[in-house]
């Protein structure tokens with residue numbers, strides 16, 4: 001099977017030329033109307049391929065079904081789950097996505113790749129050791145002024161190519177397969193308006209991962225905590241023995257936090273952290289915002305208790321602070337999707353046996369962040385993440401090796417095929 005026959009590279013290069021940058025400051029949905037332009041292209045393309053039920057809704061979500069090639073009785077007898085492949089159509093706000101000019105480097109030589117529109121942008125093996133795997137093969141980059149947008153148009157291209165492959169090969173036996181393209185993933189809202197009932201799938205897989213073999217089914221659990229410090233105000237001319245300055249208390253509290261542990265700049269792997277991100281206020285009242293992160297959800301509450309203990313200790317240690325009031329407010333952000341995926345071992349097994357069949361060693365690492373997959377998992381669709389090959393994402397040096405996309409396509413084909 002020559003996977004490139006199904007045009008995954010050609011599709012990626014076509015999709016990235018449509019600007020779909022999302023906007024964190026927008027209050028509309030999707031956050032930018034231009035994302036619908038790509039959604040419209042995908043809708044037409046899926047219909048052309050033969051997915052008759054393809055739709056795009058007002059929010060810019062595209063859904064379609066690759067119809068089963070086996071009888072309903074057989075699907076029922078096999079208890080086949082309905083799986084959904086999902087990718088996001090928007091690109092990151094961090095880097096321009098306007099006038100992306102993708103370049104296909106046919107036979108990468110191993111030499112530095114100087115991007116023509118900004119020669120100061122150079123992609124090298126020294127900087128990206130993974131690039132070594134593509135010497136003699138095809139690599140796609142942008143031209144120097146924009147990101148490439150393989151995050152996540154590589155995922156989109158792989159899924160559309162799967163549909164084209166399966167529709168062109170009706171002899172391959174498979175159940176119904178759902179396709180979902182979402183807007184606004186990069187601004188954290190991609191799962192907001194998914195019509196899960198209409199989608200009607202048992203498991204989901206986002207095609208939004210990096211290097212060959214990566215398989216992600218674990219994310220942080222995340223809360224935001226706001227610590228409010230109320231001081232005691234008085235006219236500064238007659239404040240002796242009365243004033244308790246919230247700013248000074250806040251400064252002492254921040255200074256009392258561990259500096260070499262428990263923070264993002266000193267943690268990795270499975271370690272969690274507490275991260276003060278924002279402070280505002282004045283002498284009367286100060287609010288400090290923290291991000292609380294851990295893979296073990298139970299630790300979040302421990303961290304929150306500890307923050308309050310540290311703050312209380314600061315206030316109690318200083319007689320000038322003894323009238324100050326402390327208060328915490330916790331907002332749940334997202335939860336480790338592993339809590340849900342662990343209840344569905346079949347979805348992990350299905351993916352990993354396809355990796356194996358394709359000769360790909362799985363690399364299972366926790367995501368030190370959250371994804372739409374973690375939110376979708378808790379909204380009723382357990383969702384893990386599969387590699388696409390994308391590298392150096394959200395930057396002008398973003399690149400992707402075409403063979404990785406082809407291998408991902410092969411993995412999907414193995415996942416759905418019944419033999």
Ligand SMILES: [Zn+2]
Pocket residue numbers: 088151152185208
């Ligand atoms: Zn992505």
